[in-house]
Amino acid sequence: MSLYNDASLAMIPSAVKDGKLYSIRPTDGSGDFTFSRGSNLAATRVDVNGLIEKGRENLLLQSNQFDTTWATTDSSVTSAQVGYDGNDAWLLDITSGSSNQNIRQVISQSGVQTFSVYLKAGSLSWAALGVDGSAVYCNLSNGTIGTTIGDIDSQVESVGNGWYRFSLTFSNSITYVRIYLASSDGSTTQSSGNIYIQDAQLEVGLVATDYIESTTTTAVSGITEDLPRLDYSGGASCPSLLLEPQRTNLNVFSEDFSNANWDKLNVVTTNYINQVVSPDGYTNADLAIPDTTSNSYHGFQLGSGRPSLTAGTVYTYSIFAKANGYSKIRVQNFSLEVRAQFDLSTGTLINQSGTTSTFITPYGNGWYRVGFTYTQATTISAYWNALVVSNDDNTGNAPVAWAGNGTSSVAFWGSTIEEGSYPSSYVPTYGSAVTRSKDAMNNSSLGLTDCTFFVDFVPLSSVMGLLDFYDNSNARIFYIAIDAVKYLTFNSVQGGTIGQILGPLTIGDRMKLAFTLNASNGDVTIFINGTKYSTYSTTISSLNKILQVASFGYFNNTEFNQIISFPTILTDSECIALTTL
Numbered sequence: 029m030s031l032y033n034d035a036s037l038a039m040i041p042s043a044v045k046d047g048k049l050y051s052i053r054p055t056d057g058s059g060d061f062t063f064s065r066g067s068n069l070a071a072t073r074v075d076v077n078g079l080i081e082k083g084r085e086n087l088l089l090q091s092n093q094f095d096t097t098w099a100t101t102d103s104s105v106t107s108a109q110v111g112y113d114g115n116d117a118w119l120l121d122i123t124s125g126s127s128n129q130n131i132r133q134v135i136s137q138s139g140v141q142t143f144s145v146y147l148k149a150g151s152l153s154w155a156a157l158g159v160d161g162s163a164v165y166c167n168l169s170n171g172t173i174g175t176t177i178g179d180i181d182s183q184v185e186s187v188g189n190g191w192y193r194f195s196l197t198f199s200n201s202i203t204y205v206r207i208y209l210a211s212s213d214g215s216t217t218q219s220s221g222n223i224y225i226q227d228a229q230l231e232v233g234l235v236a237t238d239y240i241e242s243t244t245t246t247a248v249s250g251i252t253e254d255l256p257r258l259d260y261s262g263g264a265s266c267p268s269l270l271l272e273p274q275r276t277n278l279n280v281f282s283e284d285f286s287n288a289n290w291d292k293l294n295v296v297t298t299n300y301i302n303q304v305v306s307p308d309g310y311t312n313a314d315l316a317i318p319d320t321t322s323n324s325y326h327g328f329q330l331g332s333g334r335p336s337l338t339a340g341t342v343y344t345y346s347i348f349a350k351a352n353g354y355s356k357i358r359v360q361n362f363s364l365e366v367r368a369q370f371d372l373s374t375g376t377l378i379n380q381s382g383t384t385s386t387f388i389t390p391y392g393n394g395w396y397r398v399g400f401t402y403t404q405a406t407t408i409s410a411y412w413n414a415l416v417v418s419n420d421d422n423t424g425n426a427p428v429a430w431a432g433n434g435t436s437s438v439a440f441w442g443s444t445i446e447e448g449s450y451p452s453s454y455v456p457t458y459g460s461a462v463t464r465s466k467d468a469m470n471n472s473s474l475g476l477t478d479c480t481f482f483v484d485f486v487p488l489s490s491v492m493g494l495l496d497f498y499d500n501s502n503a504r505i506f507y508i509a510i511d512a513v514k515y516l517t518f519n520s521v522q523g524g525t526i527g528q529i530l531g532p533l534t535i536g537d538r539m540k541l542a543f544t545l546n547a548s549n550g551d552v553t554i555f556i557n558g559t560k561y562s563t564y565s566t567t568i569s570s571l572n573k574i575l576q577v578a579s580f581g582y583f584n585n586t587e588f589n590q591i592i593s594f595p596t597i598l599t600d601s602e603c604i605a606l607t608t609l
Contacts, residue, residue, distance in 0.1 A: 039591040041269040044256040058473045063256045066465025072454045073257040078392045079309040083251045086240040087230045094118045102129040111226045112191035121222040132206040139459025144195035144236035145228045152221035154210035162198035165213050174213035181302050195236035232458045234312040268587035271467040277455035278335040278445040285314040289333030294322035306441040307391045313441035318432025325427035327416035339407040346399030346451045347443045353436025356418040365425040368400045379423045476571040477547035480598040484540045484589040490514045493582030498573035509582045526564045540607040544597045558608035
């Protein structure tokens with residue numbers, strides 16, 4: 029459209045870096061948006077491949093520089109060895125002693141973690157990875173797992189030319205990671221020998237993800253702290269900018285159903301961990317396999333680690349689930365008899381009781397995010413939330429008793445309990461509750477008087493702020509929001525009343541909105557989805573700065589497709605064309 033050539037500002041989500049959202053106009057960078065979210069890696073997005081992308085961090089220092097922050101016991105390291113991807117491997121060689129020769133790094137971490145290293149046999153064919161309380165012996169001659177101690181899971185991946193990536197997953201408080209030279213399965217007693225090592229990584233989570241090289245500081249990748257989230261939810265071919273309020277996942281082990289916080293309800297308790305590729309693309313989803321011996325209900329239930337919930341508070345519970353032989357599940361709060369039952373083969377709700385709302389949202393590859401919203405009746409700590417595999421359409425509060433076949437199952441991943449009336453983007457947890465801070469952006473380069481402003485967006489909730497506007501003296505003049513009854517509102521701060529414009533809206537539907545400002549008289553004319561609405565009299569004389577709403581009880585919960593300003597008042601027909609869906 030030729031109108032775009034006349035724009036003074038055009039933000040179409042495409043290019044980002046930490047703390048920055050680039051606008052395509054102006055081209056000198058003066059129209060770029062600054063961006064912040066917080067100081068952790070709690071945020072996620074749906075990437076271009078339809079996978080949930082997390083922030084990832086290699087918590088080790090000098091992850092492939094083993095002569096720096098690493099210490100050795102009766103061993104030495106030699107660099108510039110042929111590795112699995114070049115000449116940057118290391119020879120770990122015994123220099124003295126009769127046992128327990130190793131290389132180690134001191135580190136203080138807790139929760140669910142995975143330690144991984146690339147290894148290759150030298151004159152020794154065994155090695156071991158160890159942390160406080162957990163270890164795995166690694167057969168370097170054929171790439172198999174030997175004895176394990178205190179682990180959640182251990183994995184091995186062949187990468188060619190005799191190299192293997194071994195990983196140890198555990199849930200401990202640790203003070204070190206170690207790579208041992210070993211003589212055989214279960215034994216580190218030997219007086220000579222060597223192995224090759226390369227690319228060590230320690231990260232939170234149940235699996236070893238793609239290696240991130242660190243130097244004098246830890247290294248991060250994926251959705252980092254202040255990276256704007258370009259989201260491809262729903263199979264979108266072009267991304268939108270996802271802005272959300274602060275949310276906390278109160279479920280402290282969102283992915284590790286082997287943890288003692290989750291009670292196992294008459295399910296098979298072997299070979300059920302890390303069995304299925306989850307919505308994040310890694311094999312880290314668990315199976316609930318109903319056993320054959322118990323004529324009862326089957327699944328997982330929050331046990332000793334369940335959170336305390338407050339009376340009168342609205343909570344949303346969600347879980348990702350996938351049929352794997354069985355396709356019906358119920359998500360249930362046993363204490364309050366709040367439940368919803370779903371069919372994962374058809375992607376439908378079967379029945380519910382006690383909920384404010386329910387949802388079942390497809391995430392590709394057979395996965396659905398299912399759950400419900402409800403109001404907590406009493407303040408309780410004895411809160412059970414169960415994920416129960418079902419074989420019927422039972423409408424009662426109690427699950428029907430039955431026996432499984434011992435192989436069919438349902439896959440579960442990514443459990444969330446959050447305060448709020450809708451599910452927000454997934455916040456992973458690995459041993460404690462985690463808070464994702466709100467997304468915050470602003471732009472200070474408008475400098476407009478007579479002008480037109482256009483925004484293409486999808487509201488994700490009611491009681492939602494869209495944008496704040498400030499004048500040339502940096503005083504707030506008005507904001508656009510969606511109120512509690514789902515009406516789009518213009519709220520004047522300095523003078524002149526606009527109020528509700530259109531509604532009730534369907535939350536989740538795309539909207540295109542434009543308004544013109546006549547600086548000489550303060551008239552604001554509004555256009556929505558190809559329709560001209562009224563002209564309103566205000567005292568607004570300029571637009572200088574925009575940012576997300578952060579006051580008056582509103583927060584931003586939006587997908588932005590475009591934000592564009594024009595330094596002129598477009599005609600009615602141009603505004604109608606610009607806003608037509």
